[in-house]
Amino acid sequence: MNQKHPAESLQQGQAEIAAAARPGRRKLIQAGLASAPVLLALKSTPVLAGNCKHPSGFSVSGNLSATGGKNCATRFPSINDWVKADPGLWPSGYPRDTALFGAALTAGAIGHDADIGTFRLIDALNDASNPLNAKAAAVFLGSFNSGPPSFSVVQALWADGVRGGGYATLGYKSESAVWHQTEVEKYFDYLLGLNP
Incomplete structure (x- = not known):
């Protein structure tokens, strides 16, 4: 039978638990310190360079594990960024004044099936009647x-x-x-930083 006061007994029990936990805590800290160079080495590789999710990660996780909240840590250049960009900044092989939307995205723009041979990426970026065309052009160029x-x-x-x-x-x-x-547009919004 314990003759000590219950508060003393509780304090002594907590001290014994803490003393027993110290070696485990030390091992955990030492293991963490030992793995730091490995993590730093991984961080500097291109494997971790991507800050936006692929479609598979976006659809399965429901966009909850995005690195910067509900958008990419660094968004893709916006539609307006591409409209105002110096033509020399456009990707090689897709000249600003001549690159066709249908050829670039392998299918025509929404509402422009009749002019697939003349509707350009720059036209899509300025297409107020079909904002998804503009988003697709911006994401394509940003990719x-x-x-x-x-x-x-x-x-x-x-x-x-x-x-x-x-x-x-x-x-x-x-x-x-x-x-x-609908799902593709949500993903494009995520890449362009348009999610609320």
Whole structure:
């Protein structure tokens, strides 16, 4: 039978627990310090350079694990950025004054099937009647320097998800979703920093 006061007994018990936990805590801290160079080495590699999610991560996580909140840590250049950009800043092979939207995104712009051979990326950036055309052009152009996603993923999102039967994302453990126009536009908004 314990003759000590209950408060004293409680303090002694807590002290014994804390003393027993110290070696474990030291090991944890030492392990953390030992792994710091490994983490620093990983951080400097291109593997961690991407600050935007791929479509598979965006669809599976519901955009909750984005590095900068609900948008990329560094957004893609905006529609207006591309409209005002020096023509020399446009990606090689896509001259500002001549690059066709349909050729670049492998499918025509919404509402411009009749002029697919003349409707340019710069026209899409200024298309107030169909804002998704402008978003697609900005994301496509930005994918060359700001991705992921790569330009080929943007092409597939447009051709399959917006203009076709659906874009199939392939996520963690083979979880997938099929995106159509609404989902593709949400993803473009995420890349461009337009999410609330």
